[in-house]
Amino acid sequence: MKVALLQSTTEPDRTVAMAAHLCYSPSSIGELSERMAHDEVVRLIGLLRRLGHLSPFEHAHFVVGIEGLSRVASHQLVRSRIASYSQQSQRYIDQRGFEYVTPPSVRRDEKLNDMYERHMDSSRELYRELRDRGVSREDARFVLPGAASSNIVMSKNARAWLEWFELRTCTRSQWEIRILANRIMRLLRDAAPALFEASGPPCVTQGLCREGKMSCGRIDRMSVERLPFKTPRITGKRGEQ
Numbered sequence: 001m002k003v004a005l006l007q008s009t010t011e012p013d014r015t016v017a018m019a020a021h022l023c024y025s026p027s028s029i030g031e032l033s034e035r036m037a038h039d040e041v042v043r044l045i046g047l048l049r050r051l052g053h054l055s056p057f058e059h060a061h062f063v064v065g066i067e068g069l070s071r072v073a074s075h076q077l078v079r080s081r082i083a084s085y086s087q088q089s090q091r092y093i094d095q096r097g098f099e100y101v102t103p104p105s106v107r108r109d110e111k112l113n114d115m116y117e118r119h120m121d122s123s124r125e126l127y128r129e130l131r132d133r134g135v136s137r138e139d140a141r142f143v144l145p146g147a148a149s150s151n152i153v154m155s156k157n158a159r160a161w162l163e164w165f166e167l168r169t170c171t172r173s174q175w176e177i178r179i180l181a182n183r184i185m186r187l188l189r190d191a192a193p194a195l196f197e198a199s200g201p202p203c204v205t206q207g208l209c210r211e212g213k214m215s216c217g218r219i220d221r222m223s224v225e226r227l228p229f230k231t232p233r234i235t236g237k238r239g240e241q
């Protein structure tokens with residue numbers, strides 16, 4: 001899988017801090033565009049986060065390109081409605097040579113991996129057969145597997161990305177979309193350190209888990225292992241929040 005940040009708001013941290021500054025001071029629009037010190041940018045973003053006043057985060061926008069994601073994962077991806085998507089079409093693009101994703105659980109077993117590859121080859125053959133016999137791309141694609149890989153451009157504002165990271169970097173999330181979420185999160189942290197410093201699953205960012213009985217039960221370990229910032233507040237016993 002390849003993931004790249006294609007485009008973003010210019011100076012995303014500063015853009016959000018500017019909006020916050022307007023909320024909490026009598027500044028005019030002209031004064032807002034004056035250069036704000038980096039410490040002040042970080043302070044204002046931290047203040048918004050503490051207050052739960054996250055609407056200014058919506059002023060920063062990030063466009064991400066994703067290559068080689070399975071249709072299984074892309075189906076989960078597009079359930080997130082506060083986002084925009086452009087996905088390569090199996091209707092317009094011939095899929096005779098489609099590529100596919102192999103789950104690690106299959107890849108590590110040679111026999112299973114062979115069976116899996118044979119299944120992919122036979123899907124390809126059937127697709128070819130249908131196309132050669134005049135079936136349209138839009139109908140032939142019905143035989144493509146969920147493993148078939150896809151390319152997508154996806155964009156969200158910073159608030160929506162943070163909420164998505166909460167859901168999809170959690171260990172309860174499916175492995176492929178979790179890998180994707182972690183990779184995007186790293187890219188956005190580089191692009192906007194203040195906005196995404198406190199991003200990740202709730203166990204890491206808030207010291208709590210909402211998964212109840214389905215919790216992975218590793219809340220204390222997760223918090224320590226994955227935290228790139230201040231120590232979180234740990235509440236309750238493992239997996240019982």
Ligand SMILES: Cc1cc2nc3c(=O)[nH]c(=O)nc-3n(C[C@H](O)[C@H](O)[C@H](O)COP(=O)(O)OP(=O)(O)OC[C@H]3O[C@@H](n4cnc5c(N)ncnc54)[C@H](O)[C@@H]3O)c2cc1C
Pocket residue numbers: 079080081082083163167168172173174
């Ligand atoms: C671990 C895990 C397991 C899952 N398992 C399943 C499953 O078994 N079956 C299944 O169908 N899905 C499943 N999902 C998908 C999940 O139910 C959501 O559809 C998906 O995560 C998108 O979340 P969302 O609706 O919060 O995001 P978005 O659609 O991006 O919405 C963001 C927020 O906007 C608000 N919002 C958006 N639209 C509306 C609306 N129409 N009305 C009111 N508020 C709205 C809500 O506050 C929402 O949280 C799973 C997700 C995860 C992370």
